[in-house]
Amino acid sequence: MKPFRTAHCLALLGTLMLGLAGCQIIKPTEDDLKSKAQTSIGKPISHISNVRNDSSTTYFTAKTASGDYACELPSGAMVALGSMGMGMGAQCNKQ
Secondary structure, eight states: OOHHHHHHHHHHHHHHHHHHHHHHHHOOHHHHHHHHHHHHHHHHOOEEEEEEEEESSSEEEEETTEEEEEEEEEOHHHHHTTTTTTTEEEEEEEE
């Protein structure tokens, strides 16, 4: 009975690891970026551009009627797990 239990646990662990690896490649959509930047800046966002990311942060430029803002949004698997799915806000600075 023990070998079956060990194999079952290994299969479950492997599935969990694959699931977490898949979360890491999920990028926020343009609508998500626009919404998070708008909440942070407090002004309507007309355009999102220059989107790039590393394994833990998404960087982008948010354009408003009053100018451009350089924004950073924490992203990736560890952020998704740490925030319990609630997400985090963007940090934006006027360029």
